[in-house]
Amino acid sequence: MKRLIAILLVAVLGLFIYSNLYTEGNGKLFPKFGEVNLSERVSEKYVKKSVNGNESEVVFNETNNAESGSANMVTSIVVNYRSFDTLGEVTVLFVSALGVGLLLRGNSRMKFKTKPNFILRAGVRIIAGIILITGIYIFIHGHLTPGGGFPGGSMIASAVLLFYISDDEFKTKVKAFKFLEGTAGSLYLIFGLLGLTMGGYFLYNFLPTGIVGNLFSAGIVPIVYIFVGLKVGSELSNLISDFLSEEGK
Amino acid sequence: MQTIEIIVGITLLVFAFLAIESKKIINSIIYLSILSMLSVVSFVFMKAPDVAITEAVIGSGLVTAVFIFTLFSIKKAGDKE
Numbered sequence: 001m002k003r004l005i006a007i008l009l010v011a012v013l014g015l016f017i018y019s020n021l022y023t024e025g026n027g028k029l030f031p032k033f034g035e036v037n038l039s040e041r042v043s044e045k046y047v048k049k050s051v052n053g054n055e056s057e058v059v060f061n062e063t064n065n066a067e068s069g070s071a072n073m074v075t076s077i078v079v080n081y082r083s084f085d086t087l088g089e090v091t092v093l094f095v096s097a098l099g100v101g102l103l104l105r106g107n108s109r110m111k112f113k114t115k116p117n118f119i120l121r122a123g124v125r126i127i128a129g130i131i132l133i134t135g136i137y138i139f140i141h142g143h144l145t146p147g148g149g150f151p152g153g154s155m156i157a158s159a160v161l162l163f164y165i166s167d168d169e170f171k172t173k174v175k176a177f178k179f180l181e182g183t184a185g186s187l188y189l190i191f192g193l194l195g196l197t198m199g200g201y202f203l204y205n206f207l208p209t210g211i212v213g214n215l216f217s218a219g220i221v222p223i224v225y226i227f228v229g230l231k232v233g234s235e236l237s238n239l240i241s242d243f244l245s246e247e248g249k
Numbered sequence: 250m251q252t253i254e255i256i257v258g259i260t261l262l263v264f265a266f267l268a269i270e271s272k273k274i275i276n277s278i279i280y281l282s283i284l285s286m287l288s289v290v291s292f293v294f295m296k297a298p299d300v301a302i303t304e305a306v307i308g309s310g311l312v313t314a315v316f317i318f319t320l321f322s323i324k325k326a327g328d329k330e
Contacts, residue, residue, distance in 0.1 A: 007266060014262040018255070074299045110321065138302070146298035154306045161314050236311065243318040246325065 046077055061213045069209030069218035070143035078148070079221045079228075083203040086224075087192070089150075090185065090231060097235045097242075106245035109171055116166050124166035131159040139229030143218040149225045153232025160237040164244055174241065177234040184231035191220055191227075254294050261287050278316045285309040 038044045045051050048058055049067040058066055068080040078086055132155075138145075139152030163170045195204030203224075210217035261284060268280035285308030292301035 003270065006270070010262055010266050014258065018258055072299075104322075110318075110325070112321075147302050148299070151299075151302045151306050154303075154311055158306060158310045158314075161311065240311075240314070240318075243315060243322070246322070 043073070046073055046081070049076065051081065058212060061211065063212045065209055066212055067209070068205065068221070069212055070221050071213050071217075072143055072145065074146070075143045075148055075218075075221060075225070079143075079224055080205055080218070083192075083224065086149075086228065087188065087203070090188070090228060093232065093235055094181075094185065097239045100239050101242050104242045104245065108246060109168075110244045110246045111168055116168065120166050124162045128159045128162050131155055131162070135159065135229070135233065139225050140222065141215070142225040142229075143221045144213065144215070149228030150232055152225075152229040153234075154236055156229070156233035157236030157240060161240050164240060171241070174238065177238050181231055181234040181238070184227040184234070188224060188227045188231070191224060195220070254291070257287055257290050257294070261291065274320055275317070278313060278320070281316070282309050282313040285312075 038047070048056075050056070052067060056063075060071060068076045070076045070080065135152045135155030135158075137152075138147035138155060139149050142148035142152065192203040195206050196202045198204065198206040203220075205219040205221070207219035207223075209219045216222075264280050264284045264287065268277050268284060271277045271280060285304055288308070289301045289305045292298075292304060
């Protein structure tokens with residue numbers, strides 16, 4: 001009986017969500033995809049990159065010196081217009097990693113009951129490099145393609161996780177990771193302070209933004225994303241190594 | 250396309266229910282992992298690739314691993330006493 005009520009509750013909730021998501025336009029909460037009137041929304045300002053009132057069309061690969069040069073709108077909002085929020089998110093992640101480190105930090109590494117076999121070890125050696133390169137690609141190209149610092153950094157951490165699973169003796173060089181994490185985090189802040197001195201705002205985009213769609217465009221956005229990626233990657237790797245350690249006997 | 254979206258949505262609900270209701274914690278974690286993998290598909294249908302990448306890496310990869318490691322540590326601590 002209890003389960004029946006639970007199933008009914010889940011079904012009603014799901015029906016409610018999906019009926020709101022997939023209704024035909026006119027006046028409902030979520031209009032059908034692609035049929036929204038963009039000029040009524042805030043996002044038009046971000047698509048045209050014209051928060052300050054410069055109302056020209058933005059063309060991929062042609063427009064020079066747009067207000068925020070990143071082709072990916074999400075990155076443009078997250079790291080250019082609302083970069084201070086990202087700083088807060090990085091801080092939240094840092095505090096949680098610090099808490100895990102303080103509570104769970106042990107001396108010796110936890111051993112699994114079954115030994116990892118040859119196929120797992122060899123497969124991980126092949127695939128971990130590809131995962132690392134994909135992670136680095138994702139955070140370097142964060143202003144052009146979907147992705148960015150957080151997904152790229154966590155991909156790097158997942159490569160480290162694979163090493164941990166496949167090799168019983170594997171232990172990260174914790175000191176190097178701590179150094180990387182601290183340096184990347186402080187460089188993010190230093191870029192913010194540089195913007196404060198040059199443009200008058202904290203995290204102001206003071207570098208030239210170039211042509212929309214090039215690798216070297218969008219000013220400080222790719223630089224900040226590289227720092228965020230390195231910081232998140234080393235932080236999550238440390239978190240995994242903390243989870244896999246136990247108190248020495 | 251619409252039917253596939255609805256099928257994915259219903260499967261999401263089924264796995265969410267299984268994750269809550271399963272007796273073993275390890276099964277619950279696996280169902281949660283499947284849930285986030287299916288929600289990646291759902292996010293791609295909603296044209297949100299940024300969220301989909303993040304969900305694929307964090308939701309189904311790292312969080313599952315962290316949950317399983319926590320379960321291992323709890324079991325080890327229980328064995329000692």
